[in-house]
Amino acid sequence: MSELVWQHETELVTVVTVQKKQVKRGLSVIICARMRRDLGLVLLLLLSAAVESNSISPPGKPVLVGCRSPEKETFTCWWEPGSDGGLPTMHRLYYETERLEGVFECPDYLSAGRNSCFFDKNHTAIWVYYYLTVVASNALGNATSDPFKIDVVEIVKPNPPENVTLLLEGREDSSYLHVSWERPHNTDTKSGWVTIKYQLRVKQENSNEWKEYMSGTQKHFNLYSISPGVTYMVKVRCRLDHGFWSEWTNTTYVKVPNYLRNEKPFWILVSTLSTIPFIAAACVLVMKRKYVKQYVLPPVPGPKIRGVDFQLLKSGRSEDVISAFIINQNFSLTTGSKDQTEEYLIVTENENGIADPSNSQKRKKSLIIPGFCLDSEPPILNDCEKSGATNQEIDNYVKSLSNMKPSQLPAQEQQCNFVNADATGHQTSNYDNTTQTFANSSYVDIQRHMENIQEVDVKQVDYRRVKEVNGDNILILPLNSSGCIDVQRPKDNISEDYSKVKVVDSDNMVFLQKEKVSVDTSCIEKGIYYTNFALQKPINTSKVEVCTEVINSEYVDTFSAPPLI
Amino acid sequence: MRRVWFAVLALVYLEHLELSMKVGTAPICAYGQAGCHILSLADFFDRVIQQSSRMHGISSDLHSEFEQYFFPSKNSIGKRKCHTYGILTPDDKENAQRLGREELTEVILRLLEAWGDPLSQLYWSMSQDQNQDFNHYSSNKALEISDMVHELRDGVEKMAEKMKLLGVLGNTVSYISPESLVPSSALSFYKQGEFNSLDHHDLLYCFRRDSNKVKNYLQILKCTTLPGLDC
Numbered sequence: 045m046s047e048l049v050w051q052h053e054t055e056l057v058t059v060v061t062v063q064k065k066q067v068k069r070g071l072s073v074i075i076c077a078r079m080r081r082d083l084g085l086v087l088l089l090l091l092s093a094a095v096e097s098n099s100i101s102p103p104g105k106p107v108l109v110g111c112r113s114p115e116k117e118t119f120t121c122w123w124e125p126g127s128d129g130g131l132p133t134m135h136r137l138y139y140e141t142e143r144l145e146g147v148f149e150c151p152d153y154l155s156a157g158r159n160s161c162f163f164d165k166n167h168t169a170i171w172v173y174y175y176l177t178v179v180a181s182n183a184l185g186n187a188t189s190d191p192f193k194i195d196v197v198e199i200v201k202p203n204p205p206e207n208v209t210l211l212l213e214g215r216e217d218s219s220y221l222h223v224s225w226e227r228p229h230n231t232d233t234k235s236g237w238v239t240i241k242y243q244l245r246v247k248q249e250n251s252n253e254w255k256e257y258m259s260g261t262q263k264h265f266n267l268y269s270i271s272p273g274v275t276y277m278v279k280v281r282c283r284l285d286h287g288f289w290s291e292w293t294n295t296t297y298v299k300v301p302n303y304l305r306n307e308k309p310f311w312i313l314v315s316t317l318s319t320i321p322f323i324a325a326a327c328v329l330v331m332k333r334k335y336v337k338q339y340v341l342p343p344v345p346g347p348k349i350r351g352v353d354f355q356l357l358k359s360g361r362s363e364d365v366i367s368a369f370i371i372n373q374n375f376s377l378t379t380g381s382k383d384q385t386e387e388y389l390i391v392t393e394n395e396n397g398i399a400d401p402s403n404s405q406k407r408k409k410s411l412i413i414p415g416f417c418l419d420s421e422p423p424i425l426n427d428c429e430k431s432g433a434t435n436q437e438i439d440n441y442v443k444s445l446s447n448m449k450p451s452q453l454p455a456q457e458q459q460c461n462f463v464n465a466d467a468t469g470h471q472t473s474n475y476d477n478t479t480q481t482f483a484n485s486s487y488v489d490i491q492r493h494m495e496n497i498q499e500v501d502v503k504q505v506d507y508r509r510v511k512e513v514n515g516d517n518i519l520i521l522p523l524n525s526s527g528c529i530d531v532q533r534p535k536d537n538i539s540e541d542y543s544k545v546k547v548v549d550s551d552n553m554v555f556l557q558k559e560k561v562s563v564d565t566s567c568i569e570k571g572i573y574y575t576n577f578a579l580q581k582p583i584n585t586s587k588v589e590v591c592t593e594v595i596n597s598e599y600v601d602t603f604s605a606p607p608l609i
Numbered sequence: 610m611r612r613v614w615f616a617v618l619a620l621v622y623l624e625h626l627e628l629s630m631k632v633g634t635a636p637i638c639a640y641g642q643a644g645c646h647i648l649s650l651a652d653f654f655d656r657v658i659q660q661s662s663r664m665h666g667i668s669s670d671l672h673s674e675f676e677q678y679f680f681p682s683k684n685s686i687g688k689r690k691c692h693t694y695g696i697l698t699p700d701d702k703e704n705a706q707r708l709g710r711e712e713l714t715e716v717i718l719r720l721l722e723a724w725g726d727p728l729s730q731l732y733w734s735m736s737q738d739q740n741q742d743f744n745h746y747s748s749n750k751a752l753e754i755s756d757m758v759h760e761l762r763d764g765v766e767k768m769a770e771k772m773k774l775l776g777v778l779g780n781t782v783s784y785i786s787p788e789s790l791v792p793s794s795a796l797s798f799y800k801q802g803e804f805n806s807l808d809h810h811d812l813l814y815c816f817r818r819d820s821n822k823v824k825n826y827l828q829i830l831k832c833t834t835l836p837g838l839d840c
Contacts, residue, residue, distance in 0.1 A: 117702060142690075143700070169700040171818055197821060236832030236840050237702045237825070261839065285825075286669065 101129035102185025106159075106178040108192040113200050115231045116170065116238055116284060119163050120156040123178045123189060131182035137161045140175045170196050200287030203228035205242065205263075205280045210298040221267035221298065225280050228290070238284040245292075249275040273302040650775065653768045654831040657761065661827055664757045665820040671750050672813040691815030693723050698822055705829050711779045714769050717826050720819050721762040728755035731812055754816070761823070777834050 104126020113119035125135055137150035150161035161176075174196075178189040205225040213222045227233060227240055242259040246267060259265045259280075270276065276299075279292040329336055696719050699705040705713065732751040772778035832840035 165701070165703070171698070171700055171822055195818075197818075232702070234832065234836075234840055235702065235706060236828040236830075237705075239828065286666070 103129045103133040103180035103187045105187040106189045133182035142173045202290045204290045204293045224264040244280045247277045275299040661824040668817045675810045
């Protein structure tokens with residue numbers, strides 16, 4: 045028998061050896077009597093042995109099952125042998141490459157175990173096709189497998205990652221799971237030969253589904269959505285470039301401790317305690333709601349009108365309302381007290397021109413009615429006039445007046461002469477600035493203040509009308525009843541005009557501003573007219589022209605004087 | 610109306626982003642600030658590697674489609690050669706590392722240069738083919754990889770220039786087109802009579818392999834030039 049160490053062959057040898065011994069024994073014992081029978085038996089046995097050893101055949105065809113490269117530098121191939129044909133069979137692997145001519149045999153049958161062939165670095169070429177065949181051979185024949193074509197790049201499947209560690213990190217309420225691992229030790233990423241990508245999957249212990257995450261080239265991963273008190277299972281795998289995925293690592297377990305439950309009673313206590321003051325405040329507010337309401341929403345005060353009874357108004361009786369309003373009306377009488385001495389006539393709407401009595405003496409101004417008083421007795425100072433009027437001035441004026449053509453005046457019943465030494469050019473010094481000019485008055489509100497002079501009429505309020513204007517800025521104010529000025533109306537229907545009052549000099553005199561040149565041609569003919577009478581300065585111009593002019597202005601009611609000339 | 614405007618603006622911006630991603634040649638630090646050069650070279654590498662990876666992925670898909678439709682038997686023996694067989698390429702790690710940066714760059718450029726024309730012609734040929742259903746998507750992919758090869762070639766060239774400027778690459782890198790190494794008409798190499806799907810398959814297989822080589826060489830180049838975290 046051969047010395048091969050094949051298992052089945054040794055068995056055969058043993059069997060045959062045993063049988064042979066038995067045959068020998070049998071022969072020695074039954075030698076005479078049963079020589080023929082034993083011989084037959086022996087022959088039978090030998091034949092059976094021979095028959096057994098005759099089921100030998102050439103080996104069956106082996107099959108190459110696959111190859112694998114764990115790091116793209118070496119690779120291993122495995123095959124499956126066919127039947128061995130009863131004889132010890134040898135298998136050999138042969139390969140050819142694109143690059144090299146010739147057929148080569150497997151360099152290493154042992155390193156990778158039975159029915160395998162390991163190609164080390166020296167024998168491995170990338171991007172090159174290998175054509176592999178396995179040949180099984182025994183004493184009776186050979187069997188060749190089908191050729192197997194591989195490119196190393198296409199059979200890359202790495203080992204699984206190593207040393208998967210799980211760490212629980214972060215604060216108690218925001219903790220996360222930090223998973224880390226290492227690359228399989230035989231891969232070379234440092235030179236850039238391969239690029240490893242990782243994938244991990246996580247499962248809760250009592251769940252059935254794995255969650256998968258890609259980690260790219262990182263060797264760590266953070267899991268943020270973890271629940272406390274749960275055990276997690278983690279696995280990692282990897283692949284090189286575009287190759288196959290490795291096997292999953294063994295499962296690593298980690299249990300997340302329970303934080304929240306220990307803290308729950310504490311938080312419940314805190315929350316209940318904090319609600320007590322709020323409840324107390326709410327009760328207080330409810331009980332004292334009236335005060336609260338008053339404080340927060342004070343009543344809106346109603347309208348207040350002094351002297352008016354709101355309730356009365358609300359009751360809606362109109363007469364009472366109106367009377368209420370009227371009662372309250374308090375028109376101030378525009379007179380001063382009796383103490384006040386006013387020598388002059390103040391024509392104003394707004395003001396009380398109160399001047400000292402002493403001043404009034406200086407007041408010379410008065411309205412001049414040229415011609416008015418000419419007829420009559422020499423100019424007298426009206427009792428309305430100031431007593432201080434100098435006679436001289438009056439005389440002067442009268443003279444001047446007499447030089448002039450007398451103005452025609454409408455016959456008037458009572459005419460008073462007004463003497464006014466007012467010549468604007470005259471003594472300006474005599475005139476105070478107390479003459480007041482009044483721009484707008486339609487009606488002349490004459491205030492007659494009380495004077496020390498007894499002849500003063502105590503009329504308080506009076507209205508005068510301008511009767512006539514003879515010269516420039518001359519206003520005629522006839523007084524009535526006091527004997528000074530009569531308010532007289534012209535007999536003829538002369539339209540009344542209004543003039544602007546400029547200056548009020550005395551009680552009886554008012555200077556009008558001549559606004560326009562009147563239609564009266566007499567003035568023009570005369571060529572004397574007064575044009576520029578400054579409002580503010582009482583006496584500026586020197587001329588006192590007598591001109592019968594009609595001053596037409598809208599302010600002071602004037603009588604248009606007929607032409608005097 | 611505002612939404613429409615916003616959508617339009619967003620689209621324009623995204624498109625601009627995508628376009629700028631494709632080019633892969635513009636450095637980030639344009640003004641050469643100190644410490645900026647190294648950074649921009651790393652970006653160069655990243656973009657180039659990214660593009661080559663994408664190119665390889667598309668070519669693999671295309672090749673698999675062909676295999677699925679036309680060649681059900683995987684283990685067809687046919688020993689075929691690629692038209693770039695004349696370009697000597699390192700076929701394992703040690704050889705690649707032994708080669709050095711300049712030669713490695715040269716190999717990359719030669720490979721990319723050799724595939725410019727064949728891919729364009731492949732696209733043209735595929736678009737002419739009768740089998741319209743299959744070829745519609747495949748011809749788009751063929752067009753895409755044809756464009757990418759040209760872009761990648763330009764990108765690697767510029768990157769090599771930059772490396773020369775930085776002094777990490779010697780001046781021996783030449784850009785001679787590998788006409789002597791590659792058959793002048795690449796397609797005729799694959800043609801067996803009429804250039805048909807069989808030839809497409811061979812050509813695609815060859816390109817798939819070469820694109821993988823390019824990607825791997827670029828990675829080695831990166832890690833030898835800029836050893837860092839990724840390597």
